[in-house]
Amino acid sequence: MHVDRIRVEAFGRLHDIDTGSAPLGDLVVVLGPNEGGKSTLFQFLATILYGFYPASREAHPYTPWGGGEAAGIADLRLADGDRLEVHRRLLATPTGMLVRGDATEDLRNRTLPCAEHVPLAVFRQVYAISLSELAGLTGESWARIQDRLIAGLGAVDLRPARIVADELEAEAAELWRPHRRGNQKLRQLRERLRELDVRRRHVADADRVLRDKVREREREQAELERARAERESFEVYVERFRALVPVRTALLRARALEDEAGAAEDLAGLPDNPGARLAELDARAAEQGARLAELTKDAESPKRRSEGLRPGDDKLLARRAEVERVTARVQAAGWMRSRAGQLEQELRELAGRVETEAAELFDVPWERVDAERVRALPTAPLRARARELEDTRFHAAAQRDAARRATEEAARLAVARDSGPSWGGALAVAVVGAILLAAGVATERGPLSLLGALVLGAGAMLLGAVLRRARGAPAPPPPPDRGPAQELEAQARRALAELLGELPVREALLDTAPAQLAGAVERIQLLLRDRRDRADEMTRLRTDTATLADELTGLAAACETELPADPVAAAHVLASAAVEAGRRQAAAERAREELARLERMRAREEEGLAGLRADAARLRARVTALGGGDEKEGLSRCRARREAAAHAARIVADLERAHPDLKDTRARIRQAEEAGEDWVVDEEALARRRVRLPELTQMVESLTRKEAALARDIEHLAEGETLDRIDGEAAVLQEQVQRLERERDRRHVLARLLREADRRFREEHQPELVRRAGEHLATITGGRYSRVLLADGAGDLSFRVRSEDAPRPVPVEAPLSTGTREQVYLALRLAAVDQLDRGGERLPLFLDETLVNWDPERRHRGLELLAQVARDRQVFVFTAQPDTAARLAAHGARVVTMDAPR
Numbered sequence: 001m002h003v004d005r006i007r008v009e010a011f012g013r014l015h016d017i018d019t020g021s022a023p024l025g026d027l028v029v030v031l032g033p034n035e036g037g038k039s040t041l042f043q044f045l046a047t048i049l050y051g052f053y054p055a056s057r058e059a060h061p062y063t064p065w066g067g068g069e070a071a072g073i074a075d076l077r078l079a080d081g082d083r084l085e086v087h088r089r090l091l092a093t094p095t096g097m098l099v100r101g102d103a104t105e106d107l108r109n110r111t112l113p114c115a116e117h118v119p120l121a122v123f124r125q126v127y128a129i130s131l132s133e134l135a136g137l138t139g140e141s142w143a144r145i146q147d148r149l150i151a152g153l154g155a156v157d158l159r160p161a162r163i164v165a166d167e168l169e170a171e172a173a174e175l176w177r178p179h180r181r182g183n184q185k186l187r188q189l190r191e192r193l194r195e196l197d198v199r200r201r202h203v204a205d206a207d208r209v210l211r212d213k214v215r216e217r218e219r220e221q222a223e224l225e226r227a228r229a230e231r232e233s234f235e236v237y238v239e240r241f242r243a244l245v246p247v248r249t250a251l252l253r254a255r256a257l258e259d260e261a262g263a264a265e266d267l268a269g270l271p272d273n274p275g276a277r278l279a280e281l282d283a284r285a286a287e288q289g290a291r292l293a294e295l296t297k298d299a300e301s302p303k304r305r306s307e308g309l310r311p312g313d314d315k316l317l318a319r320r321a322e323v324e325r326v327t328a329r330v331q332a333a334g335w336m337r338s339r340a341g342q343l344e345q346e347l348r349e350l351a352g353r354v355e356t357e358a359a360e361l362f363d364v365p366w367e368r369v370d371a372e373r374v375r376a377l378p379t380a381p382l383r384a385r386a387r388e389l390e391d392t393r394f395h396a397a398a399q400r401d402a403a404r405r406a407t408e409e410a411a412r413l414a415v416a417r418d419s420g421p422s423w424g425g426a427l428a429v430a431v432v433g434a435i436l437l438a439a440g441v442a443t444e445r446g447p448l449s450l451l452g453a454l455v456l457g458a459g460a461m462l463l464g465a466v467l468r469r470a471r472g473a474p475a476p477p478p479p480p481d482r483g484p485a486q487e488l489e490a491q492a493r494r495a496l497a498e499l500l501g502e503l504p505v506r507e508a509l510l511d512t513a514p515a516q517l518a519g520a521v522e523r524i525q526l527l528l529r530d531r532r533d534r535a536d537e538m539t540r541l542r543t544d545t546a547t548l549a550d551e552l553t554g555l556a557a558a559c560e561t562e563l564p565a566d567p568v569a570a571a572h573v574l575a576s577a578a579v580e581a582g583r584r585q586a587a588a589e590r591a592r593e594e595l596a597r598l599e600r601m602r603a604r605e606e607e608g609l610a611g612l613r614a615d616a617a618r619l620r621a622r623v624t625a626l627g628g629g630d631e632k633e634g635l636s637r638c639r640a641r642r643e644a645a646a647h648a649a650r651i652v653a654d655l656e657r658a659h660p661d662l663k664d665t666r667a668r669i670r671q672a673e674e675a676g677e678d679w680v681v682d683e684e685a686l687a688r689r690r691v692r693l694p695e696l697t698q699m700v701e702s703l704t705r706k707e708a709a710l711a712r713d714i715e716h717l718a719e720g721e722t723l724d725r726i727d728g729e730a731a732v733l734q735e736q737v738q739r740l741e742r743e744r745d746r747r748h749v750l751a752r753l754l755r756e757a758d759r760r761f762r763e764e765h766q767p768e769l770v771r772r773a774g775e776h777l778a779t780i781t782g783g784r785y786s787r788v789l790l791a792d793g794a795g796d797l798s799f800r801v802r803s804e805d806a807p808r809p810v811p812v813e814a815p816l817s818t819g820t821r822e823q824v825y826l827a828l829r830l831a832a833v834d835q836l837d838r839g840g841e842r843l844p845l846f847l848d849e850t851l852v853n854w855d856p857e858r859r860h861r862g863l864e865l866l867a868q869v870a871r872d873r874q875v876f877v878f879t880a881q882p883d884t885a886a887r888l889a890a891h892g893a894r895v896v897t898m899d900a901p902r
Contacts, residue, residue, distance in 0.1 A: 001114060001841040002026070002874045003045065004083075005075035010064035011047075012040040023077070025894045027870040030878045031885040032898025038878035041898070042128055042846045045876075048074040048086050049843070050120040051109035052094040060090060078114055079841060086112065117840035126836060129829055130848040168751040189737045196730045203723055210717040217710040224703040231696035247655060247662070248669050254651040261645035267638065274623050275635050281616035288609040295602045302598065305591035320578050327575045336541045343538040350531040354524060361520040363504045373503060375528050377521055385499055386514035389492040396489045406458045427463065772831035773824075777801065779865045780823045780858055788824065799824065819854055823862075826850060830869060842873035849879055860887070867891040 004023040008014045014037050030038050043062055052070070054060055064070055071089040078084065085099040086107070096107030111120070118127075271277040358366035496514060509517040620631065627634025656662050774787040787802040789809050800809035801816075801824060810816060812824050830845075837843055851862045866875050866888070877893070879885055885895050 001079065001843055002077045003028075003074055003844060004077050005073075006041075006045070007073040008041075008044055009071040009073075010066070010068050011044045011070050011072055012062040013037050013065050014040050014044065015064065015066065019896055024874075024896070025892070026874055027867060027888060027891060027893035028874065028876045029885045029888045029893045029895045030876060030898060031880070031882065031895055032878075033880050036880070036898040038848060038880075038898060039130075042848070042876070042878070044072055045074065045844070045846075046120070046124060047088055048072065048112075049115040050111045050123065051088065051096060051107070052090050053120065055090075055094045055109055057090050057092065063090070076112075076114075084112075084114075114841045115843060118837055118843055122836065123843065126829065126833055127843055128846045128848070129826065129850050165751040165754040168747045168754070185740055189733050189740070193730060193733050193737075196726055196733070200723065200726045200730075203726060206717060207723060210714060213710055213714050213717065217707060217714060220703060220707045220710060224700065224707055227696055227699045227703060231693065231700060247659060247665055250651055250655055251666065251669070254648040254655075257644045257648035257651070261641045261648065267641060267645075270619070270622060270638065272642075274619060274638055278616060278619055278623075281612055281619070285609060285612040285616065288605055288612060292602060292605045292609060295598055295605060299595055299598045299602070302591040302595040306588050306595055320582065323575060323578045336545055340538050340541045340545075343534045343541070346534050347531060347538070350527055350534070354527045354531070357520055357524050357527065361505060361509070361517065361524070363506055369504065370502075371528060373501065374521065374524055377499070377503075377525070379518070379522050379525065382496075382499055382521060383515075383518045385492065385496045386518040389489070389496055389514045392489040392492045396486045399486075402458060406461055409462070427459070769828070769831050769835060772834055773827040776827035776830050776865060777824060779868075780827065780861050781820070782857070782861060785820070785824075788827065799828075819858070822850075822853065823858065826862075830865075833873075844874040844876055845869065846876045847878065849881075851884070852879075852881065859884075863887050863891065867893075 002023070002025075005021065006017065006019045006024070008017040010016075030041060032038050040062060047062075047070075052060060057063060057069075060070065062070060069089055069091055071087075073088075074086050076084040076086060082100065087097040087099070088107075089095045094109035096109060098105040098107050098112070115123070355366045358369060362369055493510060497510065505517060509520075623634035623638065624631050625634065626637050659665055770788045777788060778786045783804070785801045785803050789800040789802060799812040801812060801820075802809050812821055833845060847866070851859045854862060863884070866877060869875055870893075877884070877888060885893075889895050
């Protein structure tokens with residue numbers, strides 16, 4: 001995979017960065033000062049591949065410093081040649097888009113498919129090598145580095161198998177050891193079980209005492225219940241005759257009154273005074289009937305007004321809009337007649353002007369000229385041919401003048417040869433003629449070309465005269481009378497005559513003033529167009545006037561209205577009739593609305609009257625039924641039953657005030673009645689029970705105190721441990737012992753399995769890794785250290801390097817220099833990267849100032865190594881050193897410059 005282009009809209013401190021349309025290449029140097037955004041650029045590229053983490057705008061560490069949304073685009077090129085365009089943006093939630101050719105895929109916040117073989121955590125830890133990471137090697141054991149590079153491949157979220165196996169064995173030892181040293185959970189649990197067995201024997205003795213106390217308490221409780229029951233029966237007997245008998249007597253009186261009042265539902269819904277209510281209903285019904293009669297009388301006038309439309313009003317109203325439109329048009333008819341007269345006068349004036357213009361143009365009167373032929377003449381070609389005739393006529397005259405002057409000059413030369421023209425003058429005339437001829441040909445102007453030819457000919461004649469004078473030859477003969485200009489003039493005249501056709505145009509105009517002829521034709525055409533437009537307008541106005549009269553007549557017939565003959569008066573009459581009909585219609589509609597309102601009021605009054613009569617009938621029927629068919633008897637019985645019910649209610653209310661617990665008292669009375677007890681007072685029996693009550697009370701109190709003492713003893717004994725509790729705890733402890741034994745064995749087995757798996761993994765992966773690391777280290781150190789080795793012992797996990805001048809491998813630790821350890825670590829990281837994405841896309845590698853602490857020679861070799869690595873995968877080198885950037889540029893690197901922080 002190669003990153004061809006980076007476009008950062010906003011990301012952390014980066015803003016509006018674009019590397020350009022040219023691909024970045026295999027080796028890219030990002031040159032910028034400290035805090036210039038180099039690390040931010042790496043995080044941006046990681047976000048392009050894997051998305052935004054954390055996926056919250058507020059929590060993301062690279063939210064733009066200036067506000068807004070983190071967003072950017074990257075163009076990627078895969079190993080198979082496919083090109084991808086990746087868009088990422090952090091809104092309220094992350095969004096992403098992958099463009100592959102014409103296809104677009106919604107990424108959301110998912111990892112690119114071409115980078116899924118390397119997790120994000122591994123990418124950030126393995127593919128980014130920084131100076132700070134190399135500087136931290138001094139305080140980190142090389143055993144841990146080996147675990148991270150060989151077993152974990154740089155993933156910080158995975159722990160080495162060796163450490164996990166040690167922890168599992170330590171946890172198993174905490175569960176149980178053959179000796180007593182340290183904390184051992186199994187040994188503690190077994191000691192706890194022995195203690196529980198001893199305590200169980202003591203608790204068994206206490207349990208026997210507790211059971212004896214419980215049996216004694218049950219006996220005392222039974223005796224207490226018997227004494228309480230006897231005391232309660234005596235109390236009830238005494239209370240019955242002291243408190244219940246008066247209450248029972250009052251309740252019996254209330255019950256008798258309730259029986260006299262009868263069933264309450266018979267009087268339910270009846271007013272307190274049915275007679276007064278009946279009189280009120282009858283009076284209200286009489287008032288309602290009077291209002292109903294008054295409303296019937298008030299409706300007579302609106303009814304007459306609602307029928308006030310005359311015959312024919314409906315037709316006028318149906319065509320009211322049409323009447324208004326025709327009336328408006330009739331009002332405009334006067335203007336139409338005036339305009340028609342004006343147009344007729346203008347037509348006569350235009351005819352006179354046409355005849356005047358035609359008299360100057362034609363040989364015959366206008367009446368004998370074909371007006372349509374004149375109207376059809378094309379004006380633009382006519383003007384062009386007239387102008388061409390005048391131009392050719394002018395140039396023909398110039399040709400004749402030039403020929404005449406040439407002839408005169410030749411004759412003068414023949415008479416006075418010694419005083420003839422010089423070579424310079426003849427040559428100047430010929431040059432002027434050649435220039436005029438060339439200008440005429442270039443501009444395609446025939447007359448100018450003709451004039452140039454004449455001047456050139458004259459110059460040639462002068463040159464000939466000079467030559468003959470030098471030779472003593474005789475002068476040339478004079479030129480002919482007719483030349484090319486005269487022929488062009490004749491052709492232009494014929495073309496103009498052909499365009500005019502058979503029109504009787506004056507010949508004098510053709511010979512002397514063709515432009516005047518064309519102007520006269522244009523003026524006549526303009527006058528003919530004006531005359532035709534006015535004639536069309538006059539015809540249209542007269543047609544509209546006639547149509548309006550017909551419409552008015554038809555409208556009067558449809559509305560069944562007689563109209564005067566004058567259109568204006570007829571329109572006025574028709575409009576007035578329509579207005580009056582509209583007024584009558586409005587009055588009728590108002591009357592109908594008033595009538596509807598009165599009808600609604602009348603309906604409500606009738607409904608109210610019917611309701612009053614129905615209420616009175618229902619009440620009278622119930623009262624009559626209570627009196628056995630007699631209304632007065634019914635009113636009397638109703639009043640008596642209500643008084644009896646009120647008296648019963650007063651008795652019950654007095655009892656409730658005197659006895660707040662009346663409900664309980666009535667329940668006791670009911671129980672006594674149901675039990676068949678006698679309510680006749682026996683004074684001797686009542687006295688015996690009164691004497692016995694204090695003895696029973698003293699017995700109950702003594703038994704209560706004894707029962708309470710036994711309860712306290714039982715509670716105290718029950719607070720201690722019980723056999724069930726001890727047996728339950730022992731069962732739980734036994735189960736924990738079995739579980740811990742299984743857990744101890746499981747941890748031992750897992751530790752053995754992890755060590756075996758780690759051993760096999762190292763045997764399979766270490767040879768290729770350390771071989772590649774050795775090759776990289778040999779390149780960096782110039783062969784001084786040629787191989788990277790691992791210790792053979794199971795407990796020794798450190799790296800070693802082989803040197804030419806050392807008898808045995810050197811451990812990668814002090815006294816080996818820090819720079820050399822950094823170089824070993826870089827070689828191992830490069831080898832680990834090669835193994836990590838083997839079989840998938842080669843992801844880019846990022847190095848941040850990793851070579852800054854090296855000596856110049858090894859730094860130079862390190863840069864060459866990076867150039868070699870860049871042949872297989874794209875390498876980004878972040879540096880603040882212009883010298884480093886220049887050296888990498890010499891190896892073909894593309895340099896991208898970052899601005900200094902502001």
